Amino acid sequence: MTSADTSRTDAPDAPLASTVVGDGPRRVAFVHGLMGRGRNFNGIAQALSDQFTVEMIDMPDHGQSPWTDGVDYRRIADRLADHLRSGLAADGPVHLVGHSMGGKVVMALALRHPELVDRLVVVDISPRTAAAATDEFVHLLGTMLEMDLASFRTRSDADAAMAQKVPDERIRGFLLQNLRRDHGHFAWQPNVEMLLRDLEVIGSFPEPMVEADPDRTYDGPVLWIGGADSDYILDSDVPRMKELFPRAVRVTIREAGHWVHADQPGPFVDAVRHFLTQD
CATH class of the missing domain: 3.40.50.1820 (Alpha/Beta hydrolase fold, catalytic domain)
Known part of the structure; x- marks a missing residue:
């Protein structure tokens, strides 16, 4: 969620x-x-x-x-x-x-x-x-959407959760730069759901x-x-x-x-x- x-x-x-x-x-x-x-x-x-x-x-x-x-x-x-x-x-x-x-x-x-x-x-x-690149981002953006951001108190919590599916620390850092606090809770700044839906168009x-x-x-x-x-x-x-x-x-x-x-x-x-x- x-x-x-x-x-x-x-x-x-x-x-x-x-x-x-x-x-x-x-x-x-x-x-x-x-x-x-x-x-x-x-x-x-x-x-x-x-x-x-x-x-x-x-x-x-x-x-x-x-x-x-x-x-x-x-x-x-x-x-x-x-x-x-x-x-x-x-x-x-x-x-x-x-x-x-x-x-x-x-x-x-x-x-x-x-x-x-x-x-x-x-x-x-x-x-x-670029089909191969699209496949990679299906996994990455899908992982972002599956994360329960409301359960995280710190960025370290989010990083630890993401590490289970994205072991590359550098890629995690790139994705987690998009994490922002909104009304006391973490939220994704990009339009992740739409971008995942339109990955074929992006590719x-x-x-x-x-x-x-x-x-x-x-x-x-x-x-x-x-x-x-x-x-x-x-x-x-x-x-x-x-x-x-x-x-x-x-x-x-x-x-x-x-x-x-x-x-x-x-x-x-x-x-x-x-x-x-x-x-």
């Missing part, structure tokens, strides 16, 4: 939550993956803040952003585009960095709203369906992304970063990625899994900085 955090404003037109770090002349927005939050990129943002104004955005149904009734990459991209137009991109295009599910969102945004995107960084995800990549222009491509510069120890990007994904993003350049970071930016923050920052500061 679980409960939801009621501290957000879930009105359909409520703004997305975000945090801004730095005041450099270059502007970049980071979009996290499934069950993440914008502040997962805080260390990366701090490292880039000498040259960049960095916005870390909570996707819908995550963090402090509003809940919705379902996952639709086109709709999420459009909502993020509206958010950028009223803020970071008000004076022109910005750089976008998206990891995993967030990578699919920024790919969708670049295809649907190319005028908002200067340079695009896609991290450890491809424009295809997919809709085609065509732009219904009125099915052959639409994004012709700006794209850095496609993968972890050497991850299987989220396959060699067989390259042709479709190149069709949609003709200028995509693939880079693989050694000794990194799916969470590339957490596994190898130094090389990740170096790669992103080098790419985003090219004229």
